[in-house]
Amino acid sequence: MDENPYQPPQAPLGQEPKPLAPTRPTAVTVFGILNIVFASLGLLCSPIVLLMGNYGVAFQPPQQQGVNNPALIIMNDPGYRVGMLVINGLNIIAQACQLAAGIGLLRMKSWGRTLSLGYAAYALLALVGGTIFNYFYTYKPLIEALRQVQDPAVRSGLIGGMIGGGIGLCLGPIYPILLLYFLTRPRSAGAFRPPLREIGLA
DSSP states (O other): OOOOTTSOOOOOTTOOOOOOOOOOOHHHHHHHHHHHHHHHHHHHHHHHHHHHHHHGGGGSOOOOTTOOOHHHHHHTOHHHHHHHHHHHHHHHHHHHHHHHHHHHHHTTOHHHHHHHHHHHHHHHHHHHHHHHHHIIIIIHHHHHHHTTOOOHHHHHHHHHHHHHHHHHHHHTTHHHHHHHHHHTSHHHHHHTSOOGGGGTOO
16 A cells, blocks of 8 residues: 655654754753863862861961960850851752762753752852851951961951952852852753654644
């Protein structure tokens, strides 16, 4: 029996065409790579930060008689040490998720995009929480210490630390905001949707 000329040719039984792989937008590729790079650097540095934050006091030179270093006083505060332990522990978990999200984006897995958006939201919330924590345990004590410390070297160190913290606070939200923005654009979001034929609409 002749085939219907108006019907597209059918593939032989057992040789059905495989669905085409979704095209990966440039933004997805860029943020997939950046997720992997930033997460890898974070996972390498976080354990060092964790150790220095909780045990770094032991490596500091002894204070001179009559000279109090406010930074060392803060680092010896039990509340500060517990808070830093929790913050850095959560950061390690978040960076592991970011690494997995980057791999998922490069493989065009929908969970990679979902995990990336979740990481970005967490990063912004963590930044707010970290700022509140640092205000009470770092910035506020340092501001009060500046009014009492007369040693120029100590004062310079305190001011430099506060300026560095302020710069980090300004730069911190940039990457999560960009991640949220570009991965929610129609082109990026649409690339992770299954083809219509796979959900019975074509």
